[in-house]
Amino acid sequence: MxxxxxxxxxxxxxLHRGALPEDQAAMLRARLAAHPRxxxxxxxxxxxxxxxxxxxxNVEKEFGSVVRLPDTRAxxxxxxxxxxxxxxxxxxVMAPHPALQAIPWAERPLLKRRAGRAExxxxxxxxxxxxxxxxxxxxxLPAAPERPTTINLLADTALVLLQASRxxxxxxxxxxxxxxERRDPLTGxxxxxxxxxxxxxxxxxxxxxxxxxxxxxxxxxxxxxLDDDEAARATPESAPQ
Amino acid sequence: MFSTSxxxxxxxxxxxxxxxxxxxxxxxxxxxxxxxxxAVEGLPEFERLRDIGRDIKNHTLANLDFYLxxxxxxxERAGGQVHWCATADDARAAxxxxxxxxxxxxxxxGKSMIxxxxxxxxxxxxxxxxxxxxxxxxxxxxxxxEPPSHIIxxxxxxxxxxxxxxxxxxxxxxxxxxxxxxxxxxxxxARAKLRARFLAADVGITGANFLIAETGSSVIVTNEGxxxxxxxxxxxxxxxxxxxxMVPTLEDATNMLRLLARSATxxxxxxxxxxxxxxxxxxxxxxxxEYHVILLDNGRSAMLxxxxxxxxxxxxxxxxxxxxxxxxxxxxxxxxWVYPGPMGAVLTPTLIGVDQAxxxxxxxxxxxxxxxxxxxxxxxxxxxxHWREREFERHLTPSAVRxxxxxxxxxxxxxxxxxxxxxxxxxxLGWLGRKRGRLSRLPFAGGWTAGxxxxxxxxxxxxxxxxxxxxxxxxxx
Numbered sequence: 001m002x003x004x005x006x007x008x009x010x011x012x013x014x015l016h017r018g019a020l021p022e023d024q025a026a027m028l029r030a031r032l033a034a035h036p037r038x039x040x041x042x043x044x045x046x047x048x049x050x051x052x053x054x055x056x057x058n059v060e061k062e063f064g065s066v067v068r069l070p071d072t073r074a075x076x077x078x079x080x081x082x083x084x085x086x087x088x089x090x091x092x093v094m095a096p097h098p099a100l101q102a103i104p105w106a107e108r109p110l111l112k113r114r115a116g117r118a119e120x121x122x123x124x125x126x127x128x129x130x131x132x133x134x135x136x137x138x139x140x141l142p143a144a145p146e147r148p149t150t151i152n153l154l155a156d157t158a159l160v161l162l163q164a165s166r167x168x169x170x171x172x173x174x175x176x177x178x179x180x181e182r183r184d185p186l187t188g189x190x191x192x193x194x195x196x197x198x199x200x201x202x203x204x205x206x207x208x209x210x211x212x213x214x215x216x217x218x219x220x221x222x223x224x225x226l227d228d229d230e231a232a233r234a235t236p237e238s239a240p241q
Numbered sequence: 242m243f244s245t246s247x248x249x250x251x252x253x254x255x256x257x258x259x260x261x262x263x264x265x266x267x268x269x270x271x272x273x274x275x276x277x278x279x280a281v282e283g284l285p286e287f288e289r290l291r292d293i294g295r296d297i298k299n300h301t302l303a304n305l306d307f308y309l310x311x312x313x314x315x316x317e318r319a320g321g322q323v324h325w326c327a328t329a330d331d332a333r334a335a336x337x338x339x340x341x342x343x344x345x346x347x348x349x350x351g352k353s354m355i356x357x358x359x360x361x362x363x364x365x366x367x368x369x370x371x372x373x374x375x376x377x378x379x380x381x382x383x384x385x386x387e388p389p390s391h392i393i394x395x396x397x398x399x400x401x402x403x404x405x406x407x408x409x410x411x412x413x414x415x416x417x418x419x420x421x422x423x424x425x426x427x428x429x430x431a432r433a434k435l436r437a438r439f440l441a442a443d444v445g446i447t448g449a450n451f452l453i454a455e456t457g458s459s460v461i462v463t464n465e466g467x468x469x470x471x472x473x474x475x476x477x478x479x480x481x482x483x484x485x486x487m488v489p490t491l492e493d494a495t496n497m498l499r500l501l502a503r504s505a506t507x508x509x510x511x512x513x514x515x516x517x518x519x520x521x522x523x524x525x526x527x528x529x530x531e532y533h534v535i536l537l538d539n540g541r542s543a544m545l546x547x548x549x550x551x552x553x554x555x556x557x558x559x560x561x562x563x564x565x566x567x568x569x570x571x572x573x574x575x576x577x578w579v580y581p582g583p584m585g586a587v588l589t590p591t592l593i594g595v596d597q598a599x600x601x602x603x604x605x606x607x608x609x610x611x612x613x614x615x616x617x618x619x620x621x622x623x624x625x626x627h628w629r630e631r632e633f634e635r636h637l638t639p640s641a642v643r644x645x646x647x648x649x650x651x652x653x654x655x656x657x658x659x660x661x662x663x664x665x666x667x668x669x670l671g672w673l674g675r676k677r678g679r680l681s682r683l684p685f686a687g688g689w690t691a692g693x694x695x696x697x698x699x700x701x702x703x704x705x706x707x708x709x710x711x712x713x714x715x716x717x718x
Binding site: 008011020024028035058135171208214 | 543
């Protein structure tokens with residue numbers, strides 16, 4: 001008997017039954033296919049503008065920062081200014097994503113760029129945000145050839161370009177975007193090799209339970225939020241706490 | 242891992258006398274409790290999410306064979322391999338076989354309690370492979386050759402001077418007279434040391450907070466990003482996961498994640514919550530070429546269908562130990578094996594035997610705080626009571642305890658006699674302490690009175706007062 005059969009057999013024996021009858025297995029398959037949502041907390045049930053405000057407030061609460069930009073033309077300047085403010089060299093490694101390639105970089109010729117995966121020597125990286133979750137100020141970064149995982153992790157300063165139209169209220173809505181928009185070349189399903197949900201910069205409280213930023217991942221997380229959503233530019237219904 | 246659980250009492254005595262540990266406990270406890278309370282207060286739906294979390298886990302456990310098979314099929318579809326391991330020995334052999342096949346020299350590791358359960362570091366070292374812990378807390382414990390004392394804050398028992406001393410001793414290539422001005426300097430040194438390790442590793446080993454049947458994913462939750470570097474940079478990723486980590490769908494996992502960080506560190510969400518599914522895809526610029534899951538049973542399937550099944554709902558948040566008055570005094574090492582605190586007191590006897598760990602379920606005041614903060618509502622005190630019963634049935638309880646229990650049982654089964662005896666006892670104690678209202682010495686209770694005085698009973702017994710109160714109320718109505 002294989003160990004697989006031994007473990008499954010032990011589980012069934014202790015549950016006092018054999019393998020599930022076909023009708024029950026079909027019910028469980030239907031539950032997997034329907035993947036029902038559970039309770040979604042009310043805090044993110046807001047207007048578009050309210051969700052954007054909640055997202056920004058939560059990113060800042062988790063020690064990240066956000067700058068709102070009118071369009072992609074403002075991106076090179078915003079990056080150059082941020083790097084200058086932080087005393088960082090004007091040099092970035094960026095994900096080879098079409099949306100990042102399409103930015104009019106020529107306007108800031110002094111900003112050096114390399115497209116590809118990040119290496120340990122890179123100080124600043126630029127990632128493309130797939131979606132974000134207002135509920136906790138969380139970025140969703142699924143791996144793809146155009147969105148390498150190392151870009152999220154290796155640089156000391158992580159920049160992320162995010163469209164305001166891609167900010168959703170709850171995690172469940174971000175999963176639905178992934179389900180709807182992504183096809184995996186290997187499995188035919190939607191799940192990529194890796195999905196990172198990132199909430200603020202890396203940190204550790206292992207030394208005397210005192211929080212320090214920049215443990216192994218980035219010390220700074222700065223989000224460039226493109227205001228491409230008309231409804232999101234309205235005044236939010238109430239300022240989130 | 243070698244167990245010192247049978248010596249719990251001696252361990253506890255040592256812990257109480259350990260000045261450094263007591264300093265750490267005093268510093269830590271209010272942090273953990275306060276942060277969780279604040280996070281829970283910030284989410285009005287928390288209580289309902291707990292019920293849902295309990296129900297998701299119960300549903301999964303009732304159909305665990307189905308979900309494991311579905312999950313394994315999805316892992317394989319994504320180019321991964323599942324290694325079904327009934328015992329810790331099987332799991333150690335499976336990990337070693339992968340490492341040896343790929344010619345691994347160094348292995349980086351994310352934080353994993355299963356890896357402690359397997360004592361995988363010792364096993365790899367014996368076979369000439371160097372394991373490197375990358376979680377900051379686990380890293381210093383590896384330098385000091387100590388086991389973790391907490392399941393999410395493994396080195397909370399160390400103070401800043403311990404960190405500095407260990408780093409000076411281990412990092413001999415750096416100037417011995419360097420100054421650590423702030424905690425930040427300690428962190429920066431560890432970051433630089435470990436960055437080189439991440440880049441050199443041939444294999445990365447992580448744990449798993451959840452397995453997801455729908456997608457064949459494993460999930461890790463970290464704040465440092467060490468787990469992500471561990472599973473992204475080396476050519477081979479090995480996940481250590483036990484069978485009860487399963488949840489059916491992403492939506493189910495999402496509900497559990499809303500509970501986990503709030504219960505654990507009091508964060509709304511951890512910094513990195515990462516879902517891994519199989520191997521590097523065509524065109525990907527990074528990620529592992531091999532993805533293996535060591536799926537461990539090691540006694541867990543035998544808990545199904547028993548009074549300990551509910552324990553398999555545990556998501557390892559550590560809320561129970563963070564709120565436990567016993568853990569709060571003795572810390573984690575006293576429990577003597579991998580899992581400390583209330584969850585450890587229930588789980589350890591099932592995994593290493595009640596003859597080894599029968600002391601642990603006795604290390605409880607039954608105050609019930611653990612159950613009240615458990616995100617999946619595990620009835621921990623009830624299960625500790627089950628262990629006490631089993632220990633008693635198997636005559637593992639010391640004879641003095643058995644004699645006293647038998648004596649108490651004799652009276653407890655005869656309520657009239659019990660009340661009479663307590664009235665006499667209370668009267669005698671009250672008379673003995675009639676001058677000061679307390680007693681500094683008492684026969685048979687020297688251990689109790691050594692550290693404090695016993696306040697003597699005043700007035701009537703509880704039963705007598707209760708009865709007269711009932712009579713008074715009846716008279717008034």
